[in-house]
Amino acid sequence: MKRRHLTLLANALVLLLLYGIGGVYFKNFLTLRVFVNLLGDNAFMGIAAIGMTFVIISGGIDLSVASVIAFTSIFIAQTVHDGLHPWWAMAMALCLGWLFGATQGWLISFFELPPFLVTLSGMFFARGMGYIVNDVSLAIKHGVYSQTIRNLAIPLAKNVRLPFTAQCFILFILAGTFLLAFTRFGRYIYAIGSNEASARLMGVPVHRMKILIYALSGFCAAASGCVVTFYMQSGNSSSFVGLEMDAIASAVIGGTLLSGGVGGVPGTFLGAIILGLIQALISFHGNLNNWWAKIFIGILLFLFISIQQLLSRRLRAAR
Amino acid sequence: MTRIAAIAVFWTCLLAVLYLLRRQRNVAFWPLLALSAILLFNLFFTPHFYNLEMRGGHLYGVPIDIINHASKVAVLSLGMTLVIGAGGIDLSVGAVMAIAGATMAHLNIEAGMAPGYCILAALATGLLAGMWNGFLVAIMEIPPMVATIILMVSGRGVAQLITSGQIINFNNPVLNFIGNGFILIPFPFILTLVVFGVTYGVTRGTALGFMIEAVGDNEVAARRAGLSAKTIKFLVYVFAGLCAAVAGLVHTSNIRSADANNIGLYLELDAIMAVVIGGTAMTGGRLYLASSVIGAILIQALTTTMYAKDVSPVVAPVPKALVILAVCLLQSERVRRYLADRPNRAQGRGNE
Amino acid sequence: MRQEPLLTMRGIEKSFPGVRALKDVDFTLRSGQIHALMGENGAGKSTLIKVLTGVYPRDGGDMAMEGTRIFPSSPRDAEKFGISTVYQEVNLIPHLTVAENICLGREDRAAGIIRWKKVRERARKALARLELDDGIDVEAQLSDCSIAVQQMVAIARALDIDAKVLILDEPTSSLDEAESDELFSIMARLKKRGMGIIFVTHFLDQVYRVSDAITVLRNGQLVGEYSAAELPRLELVARMMGKRAEEVKRLEKRAAVTTKSGRKTVISVRRLARKGSINPIDFDLNEGEVLGLAGLLGSGRSETAEVLFGVDAADAGEIEIDGRATKVDSPAKAMRLGFGMLTEDRKYSGIIPNLSIKENIILAMQAKLGPLKKIPPRQANEIADGFIKALDIRTPSREQLVKNLSGGNQQKVIIARWLAIHPRLLILDEPTRGIDVGTRAEIEELIRKLRDEGMSLLLISSELDEVVRNSQRVLVLRDRNKIAELAGEDISEQRILHTIAQ
Secondary structure, eight states: OHHHHHHHHHHHHHHHHHHHHHHHHOTTTTSHHHHHHHHHHTHHHHHHHHHHHHHHHTTOOOTTHHHHHHHHHHHHHHHHHTTOOHHHHHHHHHHHHHHHHHHHHHHHHHTTOOHHHHHHHHHHHHHHHHHHHOSSOEEOOOHIIIIIHHHTOEEEETTEEEOHHHHHHHHHHHHHHHHHHHSHHHHHHHHHHHOHHHHHHTTOOHHHHHHHHHHHHHHHHHHHHHHHHHHHSEEOTTOOTTHHHHHHHHHHHTTOOTTSSOOOHHHHHHHHHHHHHHHHHHHHHSSSOTHHHHHHHHHHHHHHHHHHHHHHHHHHHHO | OHHHHHHHHHHHHHHHHHHHHHHTTOTTHHHHHHHHHHHHHHHHHSTTTTOOEEETTEEESHHHHHHHHHHHHHHHHHHHHHHHHTTOOOTTHHHHHHHHHHHHHHHHHTSOOOHHHHHHHHHHHHHHHHHHHHIIIIISOOOHHHHHHHHHHHHHHHHHHHHTTOOEEOOOHHHHHHHHOEESEEHHHHHHHHHHHHHHIIIIISSHHHHHHHHHHOHHHHHHTTOOHHHHHHHHHHHHHHHHHHHHHHHHHHHTEEOTTTTTTTHHHHHHHHHHHTTOOTTOOOOOHHHHHHHHHHHHHHHHHHHHTTOOGGGTHHHHHHHHHHHHHHHOHHHHHHHHHHHHHHHHHHHO | OOSSOSEEEEEEEEEETTEEEEEEEEEEEOTTOEEEEEOOTTSSHHHHHHHHTTSSOOSEEEEEETTEEOOOOSHHHHHHTTEEEEOSSOOSOTTSBHHHHHHTTOOOEETTEEOHHHHHHHHHHHHHHTTOSSOOOTTSBGGGSOHHHHHHHHHHHHHHSOOSEEEEESTTTTOOHHHHHHHHHHHHHHHHTTOEEEEEOSOHHHHHHHOSEEEEEETTEEEEEEEGGGSOHHHHHHHHTTOOHHHHHHOOOOOOOOOOSSOOEEEEEEEEEETTTEEEEEEEEETTEEEEEEOOTTSSHHHHHHHHTTSSOOSEEEEEETTEEEOOOSHHHHHHTTEEEEOSOHHHHTOOTTSBHHHHHHHHHHHHHOSSSOOOHHHHHHHHHHHHHHTTOOOSOTTSBGGGSOHHHHHHHHHHHHHTTOOSEEEEESTTTTOOHHHHHHHHHHHHHHHHTTOEEEEEOSOHHHHHHHOSEEEEEETTEEEEEEEGGGOOHHHHHHHHHO
């Protein structure tokens, strides 16, 4: 309990520091509008990161999320283009994401295959399937997109509206937090990631759980794909290459242990916001270059990973 | 006529090699068999596939293209074989390629250094990157996948830092030669053979290969037999970093520019695939160097064949996915047990 | 006590590929009974428990709870029948809190939402039922708790359901005396309430302190069921070691092996200790002599060897070699001093399964030479062939993978690995475990030969007769302490058994 709070605290500190830097150097940085934009711009990555958090806590990894996002976006764009109503298209895409993830989970659990290779294969598969649907960027022209989504934005203050994408993000954060903290499903995920053999002996249905966990990650990736279409108003089968790494980084910076058993959605949310904030700071600065973001993320990753490593090593040594 | 004879000779040799590998129960048999299947398919269905031509002392043709393009992944896969053989994994090699390429181009264009020094400096960056990974895995005892993700994420940033975010174009005969030169066959492939020779020499000429296998197969037992698992693990990451730098030089030289965003992008995954296809299990314990190189060529042959058959390039990832999955399944205990049990079960039925 | 048994197991059979782990085993538990399940390693205790709790499906036999046949298919299923288990080496989730561990899978929920307040209350109640003096913080992360607390948490979890049968698989192996006492008073209270408790342990004192009945297993077979009050300690030890009581009484002193006095001491061990494995111990190892280590499982026999070989560094004491004090902090260091060690668990820390016989044999030698001085292939072949012949390793070729050999031949390969570096001290931890009789004789013959050639050997075995037959001196260990040192004429099975049982 205490250690979990410690990483959250460290995250909050980094966040405050970044905000402080932003506030000192740029005016307008500490405004509600910047924060709302931060939420909206990072919504799709954040939602995928939430799914990733579930998988990583269970001791696995899912490399397929970026491809699934791209597939979903082009799938929706194409089906809407072909005359399907957007809401139906999204519902179908979510089902496909769920099924895709469940299949990966089944392969991992039933054949005892390494998650890394199975989801790597899934990554190529989903990417290829996206290209098969359509290999060019396709704009989505439908009333739902041009009107409904925009009208759904909630006015917060003068000239500041909370976009629908940010609303989706918040919804997923709440749902994910709830699922991990207040359901038996959540407890089982931690149990499997912390010690799979013990979990089995304690009566956790490990096989079924693994399928569900990867299905959930596939679902989150598909939902993230839907959010992408709101954000971009188009679908593209070749975009977001490498996004899975951002999702993993968000989770890890947010205190989720890549070896499993530790982590949470609030942490991942902070991690995602930290990543977004770094980008925002760099774009505000204008002269600073984009690569500093990658280097800075790397440094953060190193710090968080080694702190956790030292903590767990000291704990082992103490015994 | 001579062409038909040449093809016949080639296939006879190939079949002989296959037969020998099978008899020795060599792991390379399986990837080579798969490669042969692709070549056989092309023999019948792709006209001009086997057309080799000599032009100006260079050999041209589709097979030559395949080995040329497979070189980057082949070099990477040699380093990766050692890492996986020692029970680890290195996700950062693609990013390290970008760093090495950026260093080379930057020093040549911005600092005006002689190509030889540029190349040495680029190799040094690979060495450094490898030492960093080795430090995290062997000394800090961070799980390999976690440790190498750090450099995977930030490495491209470092490369962009070196190039100042520019795509640095260069045009130096020596540097161009690395990725585009020919000495009868493409220089990148010659480089692959050299790296293969060095790797083979280092692992089999000394006892290092044997020690890597022992540590990868049963680290506890290896330590109890007096091996320094730490040193060995450290060394394999350093070597993988060096291989990544070589692959990065080839890639950068090939496109005559250092593009930090795209050099080596996703090649770490191809390298891992090549190793796994080559028969090295992800759990470590065995080094199959030649087999990994064949794995790399197999991946490229598959891609090239699909291009040749006008399969839309966009579909290319799908067969790749299926190949990985198939190899994984073949290596899965559960499937193996099933396959191993089948004859017994059949016998059992026969007896009843 | 004479009512209908609570739990009966009859003719239980269980095989794993290549091993028949349980052969026709019977077991009966009555309510209000503490029933000790005893036996050496590989006796089948853990397998029997895993069959009982549904971790392994049974191959044959019958199980009944209060007269009703049961077929538990998983630990959770077994819980439904009222069988609750605390497995060996605390099987809990380290990253979850105490309360979460106690209630995992049984959380109080309202419409699917876990009610944490109730969960914590339930956990507190479950712990309160154990009447522990010091309160355990139910919100502490389990991995932050001491092993003793973790053990209590595991028991609290097991008792949180309406259990009729409680299984405790070696619950005290990591507890100190006060903690064990606490556990025993809990067990006594549970017994009073009519619960049946199956208690697996290797501490004899504890067995006699708490249990009513004792069932002894050996090599997967039932040796017998006894009333604790009627089974003398000596007889229990004898049965665990595979001897009949009459046999023990009749046991003659072994054929006298004259101990040549005035042997040169090679290694002196002075106050060597490591917290949690061995208490300070002294002994000498002489040239051309076999020193036996006798004791039951958990007495510190393997731990002594591991500290000596540098697998686990010692916290205190020193090792004197040729009159010079040194510290051994790694196997590599031990090898430089001329030690070799055949480890107890062949699979875990002995063989490199996917390497060939040849490679396994030259491993230690190569490690000593370093990576750059590769043993030339021809020499490696000669060494391998030499040992294959000398030790009669049965294999079609030296290139055969070690995982494909039988246990006995694997053992010979590892012995060859150590002989290849010509050690002055060879530690043999259970050299004949899981090995057929013929190979066993060959290995004993080899031990005698090496001794005659002047090597110093440390022999650890749970087979008492093996220790007696082959040792010139024997250290008897109990509860991590050296309790006796026997030499020459004094070495006999009877004497050792008496010493352990004292």
